[in-house]
Amino acid sequence: xxTSYQYSYTNIEELxxxxxxxxxxxxxxxxxxxxxxxxxxxxxxxLAFVTVAPEAARHLILDLRDRxxxxxxxLLTAVDYIEEGKFLLTYLLHNYELHxxxxxQVPIGREAAEAGASMxxxxxxxxxxxxxxxxxxxxxxxxxxxxPRVDEPFILEGWDExxxxxxEFDTKQYSExxxxxxxxxxxxxxxxxxxxxxxxxx
Amino acid sequence: MTNxxxxxxxxxxxxxxxxxLSSGKYLKLWQGPQHPGxxxxxxxxxxxxxxxxxxxxxxxxxxHRGFEKLMERRTYIxxxxxxxxxxxxxxxxxxxxxxxxxxxxxxxxVPERAxxxxxxxxxxxxxxxxxxxxxxxxxxxxxxxxxxxGITHRDYVLDLFEELSGGRIYHMYIIPGGVRGELPEGFEExxxxxxxxxxxxxxxxxxxMFHNAVFKDRAKGLGVIPREMIxxxxxxxxNARAAGVARDVRKDQPYLLYDQLDxxxxxxxxxxxxxxxxxxxxxxxxxLSLIRQMLxxxxxxxxxxxxxxxxxxxxxPAGQTYxxxxxxxxxxxYYLVSDGSGYPRRVYVRGPSYxxxxxxxxxxxxGANIADVAxxxxxxxxxxxxxxx
Numbered sequence: 001x002x003t004s005y006q007y008s009y010t011n012i013e014e015l016x017x018x019x020x021x022x023x024x025x026x027x028x029x030x031x032x033x034x035x036x037x038x039x040x041x042x043x044x045x046x047l048a049f050v051t052v053a054p055e056a057a058r059h060l061i062l063d064l065r066d067r068x069x070x071x072x073x074x075l076l077t078a079v080d081y082i083e084e085g086k087f088l089l090t091y092l093l094h095n096y097e098l099h100x101x102x103x104x105q106v107p108i109g110r111e112a113a114e115a116g117a118s119m120x121x122x123x124x125x126x127x128x129x130x131x132x133x134x135x136x137x138x139x140x141x142x143x144x145x146x147x148p149r150v151d152e153p154f155i156l157e158g159w160d161e162x163x164x165x166x167x168e169f170d171t172k173q174y175s176e177x178x179x180x181x182x183x184x185x186x187x188x189x190x191x192x193x194x195x196x197x198x199x200x201x202x
Numbered sequence: 203m204t205n206x207x208x209x210x211x212x213x214x215x216x217x218x219x220x221x222x223l224s225s226g227k228y229l230k231l232w233q234g235p236q237h238p239g240x241x242x243x244x245x246x247x248x249x250x251x252x253x254x255x256x257x258x259x260x261x262x263x264x265x266h267r268g269f270e271k272l273m274e275r276r277t278y279i280x281x282x283x284x285x286x287x288x289x290x291x292x293x294x295x296x297x298x299x300x301x302x303x304x305x306x307x308x309x310x311x312v313p314e315r316a317x318x319x320x321x322x323x324x325x326x327x328x329x330x331x332x333x334x335x336x337x338x339x340x341x342x343x344x345x346x347x348x349x350x351x352g353i354t355h356r357d358y359v360l361d362l363f364e365e366l367s368g369g370r371i372y373h374m375y376i377i378p379g380g381v382r383g384e385l386p387e388g389f390e391e392x393x394x395x396x397x398x399x400x401x402x403x404x405x406x407x408x409x410x411m412f413h414n415a416v417f418k419d420r421a422k423g424l425g426v427i428p429r430e431m432i433x434x435x436x437x438x439x440x441n442a443r444a445a446g447v448a449r450d451v452r453k454d455q456p457y458l459l460y461d462q463l464d465x466x467x468x469x470x471x472x473x474x475x476x477x478x479x480x481x482x483x484x485x486x487x488x489x490l491s492l493i494r495q496m497l498x499x500x501x502x503x504x505x506x507x508x509x510x511x512x513x514x515x516x517x518x519p520a521g522q523t524y525x526x527x528x529x530x531x532x533x534x535x536y537y538l539v540s541d542g543s544g545y546p547r548r549v550y551v552r553g554p555s556y557x558x559x560x561x562x563x564x565x566x567x568x569g570a571n572i573a574d575v576a577x578x579x580x581x582x583x584x585x586x587x588x589x590x591x
Contacts, residue, residue: 043523044306046455071433074524079539079548090550092524092537099454101524127435127565128557155263155590164271171271 006067012048012100015068016040024060025050036107049090049103057106058120061091065125070095070102073125076132078140082167086110087117087142108142121147139165221249221256228256233575235264242290242586244559246579250572258567258575260560266590273549278304278378279513281546286372288551289588291334292327295529296536296551297376302457302525303538304378308518315504316380321458322496323366323375324527329400329489330359331530332482335583339479340411342576343420348410355403358396365389380507390497397490404486412480421476425566425578428473435565436557439532440481441582445473451528463495475581482530482583517544531555531583553588560589 009015020027026038041049052060064070070093079088091104111117121144123130133144134154141163144150153159162169221228234245243264249257269288273281285300286293298320305312312320336352360370365386367373375382411417432442442449450467452460468484470477510516520542526535532554539548563582567575 041522043521047524049522073436074526074533074535075537075550075552077537077548077550090537096449096454103522103524127431128561131556131560153263155266157263164268167274169271171268171275 005069009068010098012042012045012102015100015102016042016048016050018068019050019060022063024052024056046099047101047103049105051088051105051107054106054108054119057089057091057104058122061093061104061122062125064093064102064104068095069097070100072096073122073129074101076122076129076136078136078142078165080110080140080165080167082110084110087140089119089136089142091122117141118143118145121145121150123147139163141166223249227251231572235261244584244586244589246563246567246575248567248572248575253572255567255570255572255575258564260563262560262586262589264590265587269591270549270551273546275545277514277544278516278518278546281549282374282377283372285551286374287587288591289529289534289553289585290371291331291585292529293372294323294327294376295527295534297374298324298458299525299527299534299536300538300549301376301378303523303536304518306523306525307521307538307540308378308516310379310508310510312380313505313508315501316506316508317458318496318500319381319385319506320376321460321463322493322500323363323373323381324458325489325492325496326359326362328530329486329493330356330363332486332489333359333400335482335530335580336407336411338580339577340417342580343417345411345414345417348407351403351407355400358399362389362393362396365392377507378513379510380505382507384506393493393497397493400486401490404483408483412476412483418476420574420577421479421581422472422474424475424574425570425581426472426474427562427566431562431565435562437532437562438554439528439530439583440468440478440485441532441558441562443468444470444478444481446471451526451533455526457525457527459496462499463492465492475577478581478583485530515544517542518546526552529554531558531585534588551588551591553585553591555582555584555586556589558582559584559586 007018009018016025019025025040036051037053039051043049072094074092074094076091079090081088086107087110089106089108092101093104094101106119108117108119119142121133123133130148133147134150134152136142137144137150138154138156161174223230229250231248231250232245233248235243245261247259247261248255269284272284276284281300285296288296333352333356337349340346340348363373364370366389367375367382427437427441427445429445431437432445432447438449446469448467448469453467465488468481468488470481518540520540522539524535524537526533533552534554535552537550537552538546541547559582563579567578570578
């Protein structure tokens with residue numbers, strides 16, 4: 001039981017029930033009717049994922065941090081569902097008292113790379129969130145307005161292609177067009193090469 | 203209302219903007235990317251006034267190989283030779299966590315003896331990594347000889363890995379369903395001999411490093427992480443424990459066989475470079491004890507791998523999960539998303555250096571001395587490859 005926070009709960013199911021009461025997710029009985037938003041998935045006794053709308057995400061994350069004790073931002077990343085035209089942002093939060101994790105998942109529109117997807121920033125809640133958001137901007141093209149140095153390159157330098165972690169970016173094609181064929185290189189079929197070397201007269 | 207304190211974050215990111223370089227009072231200085239104190243390439247852009255740092259920016263990207271993207275194009279088994287390369291000094295944590303996430307989603311059960319062997323390799327990796335860290339930490343303060351002792355003894359541990367897996371650096375030993383091979387004959391005796399050798403060395407290191415006036419002078423009071431920063435910066439591992447925060451995944455959410463082994467969470471209270479070094483030094487002792495316990499208690503025979511279908515045709519059921527482990531630097535985690543096909547939809551690797559080397563380093567270096575930056579960075583124990591992935 002965590003006592004030092006406003007909402008006390010003992011297990012993940014109880015936590016999810018409180019989130020249902022607060023209107024963040026759909027009740028268990030209505031899960032099959034819930035669209036993507038409001039869905040929950042209990043992976044194990046200490047890990048659950050809930051999906052909320054982008055407008056509600058910051059409110060829920062702040063609540064989880066300050067009222068439920070999820071004080072540790074484990075990671076922030078995105079999964080690209082190109083076939084559904086959306087990114088699923090995942091904010092994984094950890095509660096150090098009960099050792100529970102909750103993944104807050106937020107579907108956001110997957111606009112074209114130039115138009116850019118956008119999401120509210122949480123850099124003021126955790127200092128390292130700014131780094132995650134900078135990487136997401138660079139790798140997925142998701143903008144976080146107001147996040148410090150979000151437009152500065154993080155890993156790539158002078159990159160003007162599609163953000164590389166998007167599914168439409170083809171690494172193989174990129175390397176073939178960018179790096180091959182190099183001048184001065186020739187390719188031999190190993191079998192032909194060896195036959196000519198061993199039996200040059202044939 | 204809430205009891206959790208809302209911490210004002212130091213706005214270091216803006217500090218550099220206010221520095222007027224044309225005033226002639228400041229100088230830009232680059233450390234790296236070939237940095238002597240760390241494993242891997244990362245550079246620090248320092249803005250200095252005299253020899254005091256007024257702004258620091260971490261630049262990464264020199265080791266970006268796009269592992270996460272590559273993994274999306276490869277089958278689950280093809281990703282095994284890739285994951286270990288994400289962290290050079292302790293690849294085994296990547297192997298274990300990737301295997302654990304795949305096993306969890308696929309519902310694969312691992313034989314008990316394989317779990318012992320996995321746990322043994324994770325502790326051996328911890329030992330090797332800490333011995334290498336001693337090299338970096340002492341080298342950064344001009345005590346390279348102690349560093350060479352550490353590196354030499356790391357090599358003895360690598361010899362054991364070579365016997366076990368065939369590889370010194372990348373082992374690819376832990377695979378889904380179990381481990382790749384048996385302990386070679388006589389391994390236990392040779393492992394115990396290496397542990398004794400390392401233990402002898404630790405006595406020398408304690409005298410030459412921790413009782414050394416130079417090291418004490420330079421490390422005490424350097425880079426004190428306030429307790430409030432631990433949560434707001436996501437600090438884990440020895441960096442948090444040196445601030446008196448007793449958090450250790452091995453105790454808090456025991457994985458493998460850590461709940462059956464005897465060890466305590468090492469903490470300190472000073473939260474400076476000296477205390478962080480001291481916590482790590484105690485954890486080396488602890489690691490020796492854990493390896494000895496495992497060698498004694500491990501079942502001598504039994505299956506080490508579950509029978510699995512042809513790995514070329516694996517389809518992992520749709521789902522997502524996150525697994526974590528305590529590596530030498532803090533919380534290492536894998537977030538795996540499967541869409542039910544033969545390829546992972548997304549693999550996200552959470553390395554502790556991601557926050558330690560960027561947000562934390564940029565905040566802590568301000569006000570430090572140029573000569574202390576290298577020692578400070580090594581005291582956070584950062585490895586760039588896990589930042590860039």
